[in-house]
Amino acid sequence: MSKILDKIKKLLALAKSSNEHEAANALRRAQKLMQEHKLTAEDVSLSEVEQREIKRANAAEKQPLWANLLTGCITNAFGLDAILSWNRNVGATVIFIGPADRVEIGTYCYEVLAPQLVKARRNYLNKLSKRLKLTTKTNRADLFAEGWISAVRRQVHALVPTEEEQNLIQLYKEKHFPKLHKTEVRSAEQKRRDLDAYYEGHGAGRNVRLNAGVNGAEQGKLGSSV
Template identity: 80%
Template sequence: MDERILSKIKKLLALAKSGNEHEAANALRLAQKLMQEHQLSEQEVKLSEVSQREIKRANAADKQPQWANLLTGCITNAFGLEAILSWKRDIGASLIFIGPVDRVEIGTYCYEVLAPQLVKARKTYLASLNKRLKLTTKTNRADLFAEGWISAVRRQVHALVPTEEEQNLIQLYKEKHFTRLEKTEVRLTQDKKRDVSAFLEGHGAGRNVRLNAGVNGAEQGKIGSKV
């Protein structure tokens, strides 16, 4: 698909929404003419607004821990995206964000900054636990710590609900590019009373992280630890 032609069609379609009836009609006529010449449907033009970005996952396990899913959900909710788990030889365990081009870029950036911070914080907390504890107990507490961390970060952003048109386009994009999707299992944490403090400690640590992203997805996200 010729990006130059596609860009011209998009600009004409935007002008077709002008309040000036003559200008709008002329822009729509020219856009339709270009689409006909290059055998492009209006749906194909709109689908060009949807893109994907593939990045390394925070956790490589086939059965994702609940905290890893919550981190992904934090990003998809904040920017109105969808995510797919994948595995490729050159990348390994990966995550694919799908949605409007600009928001995919920002969402990916946010994940790439947040994920290492969370993994490091969880690892540090895990190392601080009593060595006499069973490995399963330590892992569970570290997972709860991570969930608390994410909970604090999520409180800083408002969920961006994609429009019905965006949802439909993302679904069409997935049907076109991902024909063999399968459901994956999640490793749930055990919500035991004696482990509740781990979640609270994680929440306290997560409050030091700042996620300032434009609600409309048009601004660059600013993420980092509170100074």
């Protein structure tokens, strides 16, 4: 079906030709293909939108805030939408939705950033005093992760999707995910004595580079400066 949709889209593009005969012929052929395969104009438009599902940086059912912030960093950078999912067999996943090329690079960037963040958070957690309560250590590690993501996000120029893209993504979600609902997140407590963890994470995150390009430009660079 994807080949048929691609052919229809090419014909519809030709239908905008300044050559009236060529345009009319292309439109007739596109309409014929759509009728033969029982496709609507909405079906053709929605074929521009794709989704990709990958495992999240944190596997818990109730996600920490930093995990959601990481997802938001990617959707913000590449003009995407995201759906968060969890089930017993697979665990926690994120589904990125948007134009195919941006979904591909956004997913790639998430897969590179997530382990960097998890490793940085774990290293920070391991160096904390063993005398601290587990809840205190977890809270500080979460704040560290939030600071890390904040620093990375500051480097990114947000890619705002066009109104047409936003509408298509919304239609796609309504068609494929009609029963979405909100879930709770685990927020770190910002106690004064723990805030140093946030600033340390912010300092570590400043060494990470995420550069997003658009429409054939350089699409992504990820890494840590030394």
